[in-house]
Amino acid sequence: MPSCFLWRAVSSMTPRKKLQGLVAATITPMTPDGQINLSVIHQYVDYLVSEQNVKNVFVNGTTGEGLSLNIRERKQLAEEWVRQGKDKLDQVIVHVGALSLPDSQELARHAAAIGASAIAVIAPFFFKPTNKDELIAFLQKVASEAPAVPFYYYHIPPLTGVKIRVEELLDGIKERIPTFQGVKFSDTDLLDLAQCINKNEREQFAFLYGVDEQLLSALAIGADGAVGSTYNYLGRKTTLMLQAFAKPDLALARKYQFLTGEFLNFVIKLGFGVAQTKAVMTFVSGIPMGPPRLPLVDASEDFIVKAKAKLDSIVWPDGD
Numbered sequence: 001m002p003s004c005f006l007w008r009a010v011s012s013m014t015p016r017k018k019l020q021g022l023v024a025a026t027i028t029p030m031t032p033d034g035q036i037n038l039s040v041i042h043q044y045v046d047y048l049v050s051e052q053n054v055k056n057v058f059v060n061g062t063t064g065e066g067l068s069l070n071i072r073e074r075k076q077l078a079e080e081w082v083r084q085g086k087d088k089l090d091q092v093i094v095h096v097g098a099l100s101l102p103d104s105q106e107l108a109r110h111a112a113a114i115g116a117s118a119i120a121v122i123a124p125f126f127f128k129p130t131n132k133d134e135l136i137a138f139l140q141k142v143a144s145e146a147p148a149v150p151f152y153y154y155h156i157p158p159l160t161g162v163k164i165r166v167e168e169l170l171d172g173i174k175e176r177i178p179t180f181q182g183v184k185f186s187d188t189d190l191l192d193l194a195q196c197i198n199k200n201e202r203e204q205f206a207f208l209y210g211v212d213e214q215l216l217s218a219l220a221i222g223a224d225g226a227v228g229s230t231y232n233y234l235g236r237k238t239t240l241m242l243q244a245f246a247k248p249d250l251a252l253a254r255k256y257q258f259l260t261g262e263f264l265n266f267v268i269k270l271g272f273g274v275a276q277t278k279a280v281m282t283f284v285s286g287i288p289m290g291p292p293r294l295p296l297v298d299a300s301e302d303f304i305v306k307a308k309a310k311l312d313s314i315v316w317p318d319g320d
């Protein structure tokens with residue numbers, strides 16, 4: 001029916017639903033022998049919703065070791081998150097970036113077929129795009145495989161080494177990628193973020209910040225929300241920070257940022273990455289996240305003891 005086509009065309013260019021609140025960058029649970037462990041995702045979804053008040057997830061990203069998984073594993077994880085999240089989560093965003101364009105396209109088609117809320121793609125990071133046009137060309141080839149699915153660029157220069165500024169990338173991007181919906185911005189360059197937001201006053205792009213320890217600064221500059229690893233276990237506290245910021249009660253918002261920062265500052269000094277995130281989530285939630293996949297190696301017992309003691313020692317403003 002023509003009206004149905006029209007609806008599809010329009011829906012491909014507008015957000016299905018405005019993303020609200022925090023997005024947890026999901027961990028990929030693994031068994032002790034290093035296989036992905038789909039069996040705990042049901043429990044993981046319930047934990048995020050009921051204990052952390054987090055209703056959006058970003059699957060197979062950095063925290064999910066997405067680039068260390070094979071295509072089959074990535075599809076299985078995406079399917080399980082969509083299945084378990086049905087009627088419980090608001091949005092399941094699936095990261096489909098890969099070094100190989102056909103792999104990335106296959107994952108994009110798969111994400112569309114299973115009903116993911118959105119897809120995201122990082123810049124290829126072995127052979128790298130050297131300018132904005134090369135990067136957009138790559139992103140466009142992936143996005144066009146899922147023409148009805150909102151698309152986010154995942155900017156994470158500390159890991160990809162691709163430092164093309166987002167502010168530049170945005171120029172004309174909607175013409176090239178009609179599904180373009182926003183950016184997951186995981187960089188400390190707040191001038192770049194500010195320029196993006198300033199440029200897009202009229203447009204409906206969402207800027208989701210990804211450096212959890214300085215989210216409050218990004219909110220001040222106008223970020224719409226946040227995607228991060230710490231919202232797995234500090235989601236409730238960070239939501240209280242968002243509420244304080246919205247009120248606005250900046251003193252209270254700062255207090256929350258200082259305290260989450262105190263924990264992160266402590267663990268970063270000990271050495272903090274995905275392996276350590278898995279360990280922290282395991283002791284906080286009680287859900288076994290298992291070991292990371294090589295080249296990452298398990299967090300040490302010493303790290304776990306110290307991180308737990310630190311987290312337990314924090315006195316939160318809400319008395320928890």
Ligand SMILES: CC(=O)N[C@H](C=O)[C@@H](O)[C@H](O)[C@H](O)CO
Pocket residue numbers: 025062063186210211212213227228229230264
């Ligand atoms: C590099 C990395 O993993 N960044 C995560 C997401 O972008 C963050 O959530 C950090 O884990 C967090 O900000 C702690 O440094």
Ligand SMILES: CC(=O)C(=O)O
Pocket residue numbers: 025026058060061062063064184210227228229
């Ligand atoms: C932090 C984040 O968004 C990721 O793990 O991809």
